[in-house]
Structures are given as structure tokens and as C-alpha cells.
Amino acid sequence: MKKIYFVLVFTFFNLLTSNAQVVGTEVGDIAPEIDLPDTKGNNVLLSSLRGELVLVDFWASWCGPSIKEQPELIKLYNTYPDKFSIYSVSMDTKKPLWLAAIAKQKLPWTQVSDLKYWKSPVVGDYMLQSVPLNFLIDKNGIIMAKNIHGNALNEMVKSLLTPQ
Template identity: 35%
Template sequence: MRSKLLTSTLVISSLFFNNSSVFAQKAKKGFVINGHISGSEKGTKIYLTTIKEQTFLDSCITDNGHFTFRGYVSRPTSCRIECGNEDAVIELENTTFQFTAPLKRMQYHAVITGGKEQDLSNQLRALQRPQDSLALLFLDSINNKLYKDKEDKKRLNNAYYAAGDSAQNIYVDFGKRHPNSYLGLDILYRNRISIGKDTIRMLLAEVNKPLTGSAEAIGLHAFAYGNLAEKGQPFIDFKARTLEGEVFTLSGLKGRYILLNFWNPGCAPCLWEFKEINKHYNRLKDKLTIVSFNISPNKDYWAATSKKANIQWTNVSDLEGDNGKIKTQYNVQGIPTSYLINKEGIIVETFLAFNEDTFIKRIEEITNQTAL
């Protein structure tokens, strides 16, 4: 269950989608998804979107639950079929797929066939299903208050998280056993920090072309063999661009405290963090420079969310996505992740995830010490 959250966290690869003409569709064999979602109302609109690039691929209106998607992808990629508030992940490549699912808990009950990567995903889901079933059982008991007292509720919570941990262990082990696949490489990249450099190096040796040139493999190589940012060490300089296209270099800010924050437009905790920064911004801006680094490759999504979140400080990106070099160098696995850099260019604090009670307080503790 937790693996699903990891799969949808974070997100991005270098895909190009060709929907430009009928001629292009005939020239290149694309994908076809024939599907049925039981329980969906007649005329319901459903969408096909990429998870990493956060781009729209196709949409259609269901006919008594039946639908068909068509298109082309330049490489296998994880996508999401969305219907109302429900969705299911499909490992899309240029072949024919069959998709059936009930609307309720569509992700859990979906049956999908077609393509080598989807076959691997089905194997993984079968391995995780016992733990996912337990997790759902415990979650239903908690949500429906089927517990006797506080201790019983605590027991159910612990059992729920234990089932999620077991499913996550299965997920990571599956990635280790299938490094020569897009799905396997994606799992390895998402869990690279816990897996470790030595194991990643060994697994990369098993990867064949064309996978060696994939964004996931390149990102793993940068992690395994490159320099990584860490507390107590100098920051790693980089170049990026603002929304207006202006070149930005981190070294241009040396001599000031810097809060370097990695985020994604689809990340709710990231937006909570921005709300907290905005609340204290007039006080913070005299103490440090804030740099928010967007990891989504979708510029329009980045721009729209930046405006909505009222980002009034430095806002940059390389638009390389989830497997980008800068994100990898800064060891960003979950978001938001932030680094506090002192005037000498040394990373003095890291913030993993967002904690409303300690985030601003810790920043001011460190910057105020220097002022004294």
C-alpha cells in the first residue's frame, strides 16, 4: 500500500508523446487501451495521464462503462487512468491493453493485461496483495471505529503500518530482482538511499541497452558514483532557470544564508510549507535567501502552482524531472526536502518532510545564533 504512495509521489522522465496527426499514428505503432469500469455512470469522462511528467495523454466519455484510449509513447512509462475520485496505474507501452475494474477502489481491484512492463507490475501486485488486503482490512476497521478502546485502536494502527512496511519490503526486493526493466529501475531510484550505493552499483552492472540510457539509470549512476550533498559539507553548485527563463546559479548567493527547498506542484505538504514560509516571509527575507527548486518537468503546472502558492522568493527548476541530476545530487527522495546553508556555503541543517512546529523555529534558531 505504501508502495503505491511512493510510486505516485514523486515524478518524472524524458518522454515525448506524438498525437500530431493521423499520419503519425499510422507511421508508428502506438498503444490501445480497451477498458471497462463497472459502476461508472453513463457519460463519465475519464483521463489518461503520465505520472512522472504529469502530462495529459488522452480522454474519453464512457459508454456504459466501456472506453478506449489510443496514442503513442516513446518508451514504457507509468500512467494513471482517472475516473472521478478513483484511479489505477498502468505500465503503458506501445501495444494493446485490456483494462477492467470496478469504480470503487479501482487501483486495488483493476485487472490489466498487455505489455512486458505491465506483466512485471502484475507479478509485483500479486506478491503484495496479501499485505495490501490486511492493510485495507485494518484501515476499514479504524475508519469505521470497529475498536473497543484506545489500546485496541493503537493495535489496529500498528498492524496497518506493519502491513504497509511488509508491502514496501516486497516492493524494494522486487526492484532488486528486476533491475533490467523500467519498472525495476524506477523502484531502485525511488529507494536508492535505503538500498545504498554499493548495491546500486552492482545492480547497474546488470542493466542492458537501451535501459542504460534511461533517465532512471542515469539518475542511479549519478547517485552511485557522484558527489552527494550532506550536512556538514559545502553545497553543490548548480545552474537552473527561473519561470521567466533567467539563468540562476546557487553560488551567486554565497555570503548569505540560503534555504534551498525541493518541491513538486502535486505535493500537498510542499504547499503547506509554502504557506508557513509566506506567514513569516517578511521576517525571514532579511535573514536568508529562499530558493525553491521545482522537480516537475511540466512548466505550465509549475507556473500555475507557483502563482497559487504565492511564491514570492527565488523559484527555479532544471525541468529534468524526478530523475534529474540536481535532485539526485541533493539526495532528494521524499518531498519537501530542504537544506539550510550558512554564509560560508556549508550545509548546516536538513529538513526531511514538513513539520509545522519545528520548521521555522529551527531556521531562526540557527540564523539568530550567527547574528549574535
């Protein structure tokens, strides 16, 4: 009986002190994989961008705040062309509107969508409730920040990419 009690207590404390990373959407978690088609229909894995800092940006052509944010993202993207990528996930359901928004804003980075809107599996994986929403992911796929915009995003990217 004592042996069983000891094993249970040991297991309990081991679970409490375990710091193993998990796939999830909180800072410190491993970002869930995304595998969606780009504008040409070719699937692009989020993990294919490992090795650099990546902003996973959920947006839509009909979302005013998403569109308003694009010029700042373009500046940030152009500031760190070899160290920083953006992986945009559109929540659009109409491909012509999605493609028109990309062309109008001249968005140069990876654009993906399955055009299923809220029925996409990515919505559940990232617990998406509204757009814009983003996740800043380090070179190892670890979430560094969540829903970070404007100057806070610029400063964090700068701090992560500027040698100390």
C-alpha cells in the same frame, strides 16, 4: 622498508584525522552547486545567494505536503527579508502547472526547474528520493540542517539570525 612503513602509517593517520570539508548532502558538507533556469528561463546559481542563510527547498505543484508547507515558508521568508532566502527547486515536468502553483501561492522567492523531474542532475547531486526535501545552508554554503520543517525550521532560522 621501515621508511615505506612509516610513510604508510603517517598517511593512514593523516587521512583519519583530516576534517576537510567536502561537497555533499550531509550536515557540515558544502552544498552542491545548482544552476537551473528560473520561471523566465534565466539560469540562477545557488551560490549567487552566498552571504545569507538559504533554504534549498525541493518541491512540486502536485505534492500535497509541499503545497501545505508554503504558507509557513512565506511567513518565515517575510520575517527575515534581508537575511534569509529560499531557493526552490521544482520537480514539475509541466511548466504551466509549476507557474500556476507559484502564482496561486504568491511565492516571492527564487524558483528554478529544468522540468526534467527525476532525470535532472540535481536529483543525483542531492540524493533526492521524494519531495518535500530541504537543506538549510549558511552564508558560506555549508549545510546546517537537512529535511527540517515546521517549528524546528522556524526555531533554527531564528537562532541563526537573531543576534546573541
